[in-house]
Amino acid sequence: MQLTGAEIMWKCLEREGVTTVFGYPGGAILPIYDALKTSKIHHVLVRHEQGGTHMADGYARASGKVGVALATSGPGATNMVTGIATAMMDSSPIVCITGQVGSKLMGSDAFQETDIVGITIPITKHNFFVHAASQIDRTIREAFEIARAGRPGPVLIDITKDAQQGLCEFEEDRQERVARLKAMPEMNRGALERAAALIAESKRPVILAGQGIIFSGASEYLRSLVEVADIPVALTLLGLGSFPSGHRLNLGMMGMHGESWVNDSIQSADLLIALGMRFDDRVTGRLEDYAPDARKIHVDIDPAEINKSVTVDAGIVGDLREVLFELLTLVEPAERPEWQAAIARMKGTENVRDLEELPDNGHLYAPQVIHDLWVETRGEALIVTDVGQHQMWEAQYYRHKTPRSLITSGGLGTMGFALPAAIGAKVARPNADVWVIAGDGGFQMTMAELATAVQEKLNINIAVINNGYLGMVRQWQEFFYEKNYAATPMLSPDFTQIARAYGIHAEAVTQRAEVAQAIRRARQHQGPSLIEFRVEQEDSVFPMVPAGAALHEMIRKPSPIVEGKE
Amino acid sequence: MQWMFTLQTTEGADVLTRILAVFRRQTSRVHAINSSPAAEGMRVTVLADADAHRVKRIQAQLKKLYEVDEAEAAAFDNASHRRMGLFEVRCTTATRSHLFQLAAAFHARMLSVSGGSLTIEMTGGSEEVEALGEILQPYGVLDASVTGPVRVSRKAGNATAKPLGWETITGALADHARAIDTQERNGTYGTDLL
Numbered sequence: 001m002q003l004t005g006a007e008i009m010w011k012c013l014e015r016e017g018v019t020t021v022f023g024y025p026g027g028a029i030l031p032i033y034d035a036l037k038t039s040k041i042h043h044v045l046v047r048h049e050q051g052g053t054h055m056a057d058g059y060a061r062a063s064g065k066v067g068v069a070l071a072t073s074g075p076g077a078t079n080m081v082t083g084i085a086t087a088m089m090d091s092s093p094i095v096c097i098t099g100q101v102g103s104k105l106m107g108s109d110a111f112q113e114t115d116i117v118g119i120t121i122p123i124t125k126h127n128f129f130v131h132a133a134s135q136i137d138r139t140i141r142e143a144f145e146i147a148r149a150g151r152p153g154p155v156l157i158d159i160t161k162d163a164q165q166g167l168c169e170f171e172e173d174r175q176e177r178v179a180r181l182k183a184m185p186e187m188n189r190g191a192l193e194r195a196a197a198l199i200a201e202s203k204r205p206v207i208l209a210g211q212g213i214i215f216s217g218a219s220e221y222l223r224s225l226v227e228v229a230d231i232p233v234a235l236t237l238l239g240l241g242s243f244p245s246g247h248r249l250n251l252g253m254m255g256m257h258g259e260s261w262v263n264d265s266i267q268s269a270d271l272l273i274a275l276g277m278r279f280d281d282r283v284t285g286r287l288e289d290y291a292p293d294a295r296k297i298h299v300d301i302d303p304a305e306i307n308k309s310v311t312v313d314a315g316i317v318g319d320l321r322e323v324l325f326e327l328l329t330l331v332e333p334a335e336r337p338e339w340q341a342a343i344a345r346m347k348g349t350e351n352v353r354d355l356e357e358l359p360d361n362g363h364l365y366a367p368q369v370i371h372d373l374w375v376e377t378r379g380e381a382l383i384v385t386d387v388g389q390h391q392m393w394e395a396q397y398y399r400h401k402t403p404r405s406l407i408t409s410g411g412l413g414t415m416g417f418a419l420p421a422a423i424g425a426k427v428a429r430p431n432a433d434v435w436v437i438a439g440d441g442g443f444q445m446t447m448a449e450l451a452t453a454v455q456e457k458l459n460i461n462i463a464v465i466n467n468g469y470l471g472m473v474r475q476w477q478e479f480f481y482e483k484n485y486a487a488t489p490m491l492s493p494d495f496t497q498i499a500r501a502y503g504i505h506a507e508a509v510t511q512r513a514e515v516a517q518a519i520r521r522a523r524q525h526q527g528p529s530l531i532e533f534r535v536e537q538e539d540s541v542f543p544m545v546p547a548g549a550a551l552h553e554m555i556r557k558p559s560p561i562v563e564g565k566e
Numbered sequence: 567m568q569w570m571f572t573l574q575t576t577e578g579a580d581v582l583t584r585i586l587a588v589f590r591r592q593t594s595r596v597h598a599i600n601s602s603p604a605a606e607g608m609r610v611t612v613l614a615d616a617d618a619h620r621v622k623r624i625q626a627q628l629k630k631l632y633e634v635d636e637a638e639a640a641a642f643d644n645a646s647h648r649r650m651g652l653f654e655v656r657c658t659t660a661t662r663s664h665l666f667q668l669a670a671a672f673h674a675r676m677l678s679v680s681g682g683s684l685t686i687e688m689t690g691g692s693e694e695v696e697a698l699g700e701i702l703q704p705y706g707v708l709d710a711s712v713t714g715p716v717r718v719s720r721k722a723g724n725a726t727a728k729p730l731g732w733e734t735i736t737g738a739l740a741d742h743a744r745a746i747d748t749q750e751r752n753g754t755y756g757t758d759l760l
Binding site for chain 2: 117121125180303307
């Protein structure tokens with residue numbers, strides 16, 4: 001059957017199981033858009049290509065499937081860059097397809113020509129340049145295989161206009177795998193046995209659970225290991241949800257804004273068992289002083305992560321489900337009452353949530369909003385956060401029970417991520433109670449996507465935590481730059497008016513007593529809704545490990561945390 | 567410290583760009599890169615500055631590249647590689663025989679002789695090629711060009727791999743190499759220049 005390259009592309013996407021793509025048309029990708037009519041795939045028209053890539057990313061993280069974003073050449077393609085880098089840092093499987101000027105024009109500085117393959121080499125798992133219709137079938141199969149395989153990640157395909165228009169024979173039912181994927185090294189039996197021995201010897205072990213648990217679907221195995229060997233679990237930001245927050249052995253989030261007892265447990269551990277996490281500088285603090293007495297076991301699917309930042313005693317490369325399964329056959333049941341008691345002592349009164357319990361003193365604090373949202377949604381919402389203070393408060397105060405219940409930009413820390421990623425997540429999981437939590441700064445970066453949510457009739461809820469500052473930067477200025485609030489006070493529009501202009505239900509909340517009611521109304525409303533929470537302006541996230549400090553050198557919560565509290 | 571990375575890759579339009587990007591990100595300065603057809607795919611050698619703690623990371627990141635099958639890293643030493651230098655040297659009737667003797671002492675070859683200059687080609691380890699360059703300095707080096715180091719993989723498996731013949735190398739390079747090969751076998755190489 002003879003088809004154009006554009007028609008072949010849609011057929012190939014269908015073959016990969018794609019049902020929705022997020023895109024924005026333009027000159028160099030017009031043949032592909034023209035051929036959209038031949039496909040059952042639903043196209044979501046985004047308002048900015050960065051939003052499109054975040055949507056594909058949110059879709060992928062919510063569903064575990066590959067998200068797809070489309071853009072034209074030149075500015076369309078370069079607008080994708082931030083979204084691609086975000087997906088790369090957080091290992092999110094997306095395929096981005098860009099139109100390119102005709103192959104004859106390439107290199108001539110043609111209108112809307114840019115070398116997007118060259119630009120995205122460092123921020124994609126791999127990328128392809130396609131200049132003939134005959135390459136499209138194979139390339140798309142290859143791209144999806146690469147995006148999904150091993151440690152997932154973004155793949156970009158740049159297709160020239162003539163390749164989209166060219167005619168070519170297409171065999172619809174070709175299924176064979178084409179990517180030259182490196183075989184996963186065989187599981188290192190020796191390292192596995194060494195790990196089991198280290199666990200058996202350990203008196204003060206801590207498991208560090210990362211996003212790999214979620215990607216691998218290994219939560220149940222993790223829970224078995226935790227319960228059999230009686231080992232407490234600390235979670236990375238992206239690992240939240242991989243282990244139920246209510247579990248007695250769940251310590252909480254580690255790192256720069258981890259609770260003090262979590263970081264203290266890590267620092268006094270004699271064994272760290274790192275599962276699907278990568279010892280990011282935000283979780284280790286100063287490396288030389290990181291868990292100085294601990295032996296380390298590291299399990300990761302990416303061989304390049306083993307011994308990258310932290311030298312380990314047992315490194316195991318593999319899929320966590322398989323590794324944990326094997327490890328469970330070697331681990332002996334144990335009880336560690338002394339270690340649990342020591343952790344309880346570290347916890348002391350640190351976990352008293354004074355902000356939650358604070359009587360209404362006329363001020364509204366962001367953690368109260370997060371807490372009330374957690375209560376109102378019974379901890380079952382799919383939360384998508386932006387980047388900054390609200391993101392850390394969410395991680396501290398919203399207690400996630402299940403995998404894929406939190407989507408956030410961790411590695412790259414991309415402001416503007418939340419709203420578009422939530423749109424993608426809602427498309428992937430229409431029945432989920434999707435909540436955006438964003439600050440006034442990040443929200444304004446991509447709020448044009450409100451129109452996308454309305455056009456797609458997506459019933460998402462948005463909580464804008466407005467403190468009138470770029471709060472996290474202000475906090476750093478307060479702590480480390482002598483309160484020189486350079487360029488952090490921020491004037492914002494009335495977000496409720498903005499929302500209403502899009503036809504979105506909106507209200508503003510300034511009092512603690514109004515929070516729960518507003519959340520209830522938003523949830524009951526059919527269609528998107530936005531609540532602007534006007535919160536205390538100069539509030540800070542505690543505890544905080546200053547950049548470059550050791551993990552135990554935390555700036556603790558002031559006590560009492562709020563002036564005027566009895 | 568200089569390190570030599572020896573890579574086994576598949577053919578691909580952007581392979582070298584991708585490889586160089588890895589060094590860039592690890593703040594490593596690349597001094598030379600060479601790629602050529604190998605028994606299978608391509609052999610790429612890279613000579614680069616790198617802190618010891620980054621070498622493993624560079625190697626690991628290189629191995630992650632889609633087209634890269636193998637990546638070895640070794641401290642750069644004089645024994646493990648070859649490179650080629652071309653030196654165009656000022657030459658008068660008075661110095662010509664000196665230069666021929668020097669070239670012979672270094673097992674170098676005369677490529678061309680013209681009125682005022684001659685061009686010497688030398689293959690060897692970095693130290694030898696560098697030494698020839700230094701010794702030629704007083705005569706007046708008009709131009710010089712030295713290739714990056716090349717080597718084959720240290721992997722034992724290579725002994726059984728299909729031997730690489732000229733037929734796998736195409737284009738002008740192969741023609742040139744074949745011609746030299748024939749001349750050397752006939753003992754006529756370079757005689758046309760003398």
